[in-house]
Amino acid sequence: MEQVDTVEQVDTVEQDRHARQDHGKHGHRRIEVLVPMRWGDMDAYGHINNVQIVRMLEEARIKAFGPPRGAGLPGVEPQVSLFNAVPEGTMALVVDHKIRYVRTLEYRNIPAVVQVWIGAVKGASFDIHYLVKDPVTGEDCVKASTHLAFVDEATGRVQRLTAEQKERLAPYTH
Template identity: 35%
Template sequence: MATVIQIPLQIRFGDIDSYGHVNNVVYLQYLEDARVQLFHTPLGTAAGPGAGAADSFEDLVGAELFTLVGRHEIEYLVPLVFRPEPVFVNIWVTRLGGSSFDFGYTVAERDGSVIYAQASSGIVVVSRATGRPVRLSATQRHALETWLGEDVHFRRRQTAAVSAAPLGAKA
């Protein structure tokens, strides 16, 4: 079973829009906050050969590489209003590629009784020197595999084929 990491986040009054709920773009900030916290959390049992329990995923990436977001998909399910209690971002890995991986998320109550949004992000490991993708190391892959779980099942995902023609081109 995958380890889902649960990150508490406090809703700020400034997160609320004129409709009285958390603005849609703020959810992307919540996802970013959860990713950054996860990347900087000691690996503990997710540490494999070449890493120590006190190392973080950010330590495994090192100074020569960095991670970029290549894609986001988010589905808003229930409006989230201001409250003094934190909301929780659950984060896990849904896919591992050669130089990339995907995170799945829910923004929810601690016990999962209400899910306000679900999302997915595609992350790419990139060389600072070349700006090109770099293959995941065995140590990085081991940590990510520890967090591997199911894909996000979007309720309203469009399944219709999208034309490959550029905008404005005649089909």
């Protein structure tokens, strides 16, 4: 793990990692992103609060697959354009979260390392998996998954994944 001391170094490492892909234990591709730990994320025990872990998972998901269309101003392109490439009027909604806290993630003033990959891809939904690691020790701290579906904003109906969406997810599917 690279030791970083300044904001400039964190930015440089972030840019390097943005393009980096890990191939996991079985050669499957994973996207690795850095997610800042904020001072306010820490609880009275000195580690990142479990509620803030959900926020960090969201940040990792957006860094890996892009922000929803129309949210904010253009910025850095994600590793895989997915959420930012959905048709107008389509929402990406969380159906379920599963989180296992393997060990506490101690607050550090450098970003946590989060590996992201795709699990099950079904007709109208898919799973995103996460592994949150301590940025200094490299130890696994959190294993999680998010089940998502695309929903038509006007009708509220779930939309089937397109062939193009499945193709974008395929290299990262385990």
